[in-house]
Amino acid sequence: MKTCCELLVLSFRESEAVKLLEGRLSRVAESEAEPLRFLLSEVLTRWCERKRAAGFKNAEEMAECLQLLARALGAFPGNEGALNEVSWLANTAPDSLEVEALLNQILDSGIDPGFVHFVLGTRAAVKNPPDLAAADEHFGRAIAHNDSFPG
Numbered sequence: 001m002k003t004c005c006e007l008l009v010l011s012f013r014e015s016e017a018v019k020l021l022e023g024r025l026s027r028v029a030e031s032e033a034e035p036l037r038f039l040l041s042e043v044l045t046r047w048c049e050r051k052r053a054a055g056f057k058n059a060e061e062m063a064e065c066l067q068l069l070a071r072a073l074g075a076f077p078g079n080e081g082a083l084n085e086v087s088w089l090a091n092t093a094p095d096s097l098e099v100e101a102l103l104n105q106i107l108d109s110g111i112d113p114g115f116v117h118f119v120l121g122t123r124a125a126v127k128n129p130p131d132l133a134a135a136d137e138h139f140g141r142a143i144a145h146n147d148s149f150p151g
Contacts, residue, residue: 045085066103069086
């Protein structure tokens with residue numbers, strides 16, 4: 001299954017890989033689903049990475065990537081690649097209500113609160129003009145949850 005999905009991703013047919021994995025997930029016992037959920041999360045994350053590498057023409061394309069990441073983290077909340085993509089997109093996303101709503105949906109999905117505050121702090125720090133008070137508050141909360149986050 002993994003090799004098949006890798007080949008589909010390499011041939012830019014991520015949607016087919018997602019359908020294949022979702023079909024398989026609907027037929028397996030919960031005890032056997034974790035590796036498939038992780039693989040689904042990986043495929044969705046790679047799809048987002050490919051879209052990002054191609055460049056975004058507008059906020060809607062970035063919102064599409066955030067939707068893919070929301071699905072990826074819904075399938076497997078601890079996927080480090082998906083969390084890294086969320087962090088990158090959160091810090092480069094334009095101020096758009098749609099993008100902001102999707103980002104908040106992802107951050108409210110049950111991922112580590114320290115990570116959420118780290119992303120929000122970085123987002124506040126890179127705003128134009130920067131909101132340093134909000135950034136400092138979020139970074140403090142991130143460190144309180146996980147002391148490995150940079151201060």
